[in-house]
Amino acid sequence: MRLLFLLLGFALSPAAHAHGEQAHSARKFDYSQVESTAFGVAADPRKADRTIRVEMRDTMRFVPNDIAVRQGQVVRFVAANNGKILHEMVLGTVEELRKHAELMQKFPGMEHDEPQIAHVAPGETGEIGWCFSRAGTFKFACLIPGHFEAGMIGTIHVVPSQAKGTKP
Numbered sequence: 001m002r003l004l005f006l007l008l009g010f011a012l013s014p015a016a017h018a019h020g021e022q023a024h025s026a027r028k029f030d031y032s033q034v035e036s037t038a039f040g041v042a043a044d045p046r047k048a049d050r051t052i053r054v055e056m057r058d059t060m061r062f063v064p065n066d067i068a069v070r071q072g073q074v075v076r077f078v079a080a081n082n083g084k085i086l087h088e089m090v091l092g093t094v095e096e097l098r099k100h101a102e103l104m105q106k107f108p109g110m111e112h113d114e115p116q117i118a119h120v121a122p123g124e125t126g127e128i129g130w131c132f133s134r135a136g137t138f139k140f141a142c143l144i145p146g147h148f149e150a151g152m153i154g155t156i157h158v159v160p161s162q163a164k165g166t167k168p
Contacts, residue, residue: 034115038093039138039158042115045129048076054140054154056120058083060147062140065154071135071161077128081120087142091116091130091156097141101148108145135160 034042054077055063069075079089090097113119118126132138135158142152 036133037116038096038134039091039136039156040130040132040134043074043129043131045076045127048074048129050074051076051078053078053080054089056081056083056087056089056142056152058085060142060150060152062089062142062152062154066157067154068157068159069132071132071158073161074129074131077118077130077140078125079118079120079127080125081122084122086119086121086144087147087152088117088119088144089126089128089140090118090143091128091138091140094139097139097143097148097153101141101143104143104148105145132156132158134158 050069050073052067052069052075054067056079057063077089077091079087081087090100092100116128116130118128120126138156138158140154140156141148
C-alpha cells in the first residue's frame with residue numbers, strides 16, 4: 001500500500017509532468033499498438049515514404065507552415081528547433097490543438113509523450129512518423145504556453161490518394 005502511495009505521489013508531482021528543457025528523444029512506440037485519430041495514425045518514421053523538414057523559430061513561426069501530403073503516405077517530419085527557446089510540433093485537428101493549448105495554459109509543466117508530438121530543445125531536432133489516413137485539412141502547432149497564441153501554427157493539406165495531377 002505504501003508503494004502505491006509513493007507511486008501516486010510521484011505521478012501527481014509537478015516534476016513528473018515537467019516539460020523541462022529536454023527533448024523527448026528516446027521515444028519508443030509500439031506502432032502496432034497505437035490508436036487511430038481523426039487525422040491518421042502514428043507510423044514508424046524509419047518506414048516513411050517521404051521526409052519533410054520543418055523549422056521552428058523563435059519568431060513563433062514554422063517554416064514551411066503549409067504542407068501538402070498524399071492520403072495514405074507515411075511521412076517522417078523532422079522538427080528542427082532553430083531557436084534559443086523550447087518548441088514543439090504537435091499534429092492534430094484545430095479543435096484538438098485548441099483544447100490542448102488551453103490545457104497547457106492551465107498546466108504549463110505537464111509532460112506528454114505521444115506519437116504526434118515532437119518536443120524539441122534549442123538547437124536539436126525531433127521527429128514524428130505519421131500516416132494520414134483520410135483526406136482533409138489538418139494542423140500542426142507549438143503548444144508551449146504563449147506560442148500557439150502568438151500564431152505558431154501550420155497547415156497540412158492531405159490530398160486524396162486517387163487525385164491526379166497533384167504533387168504533395
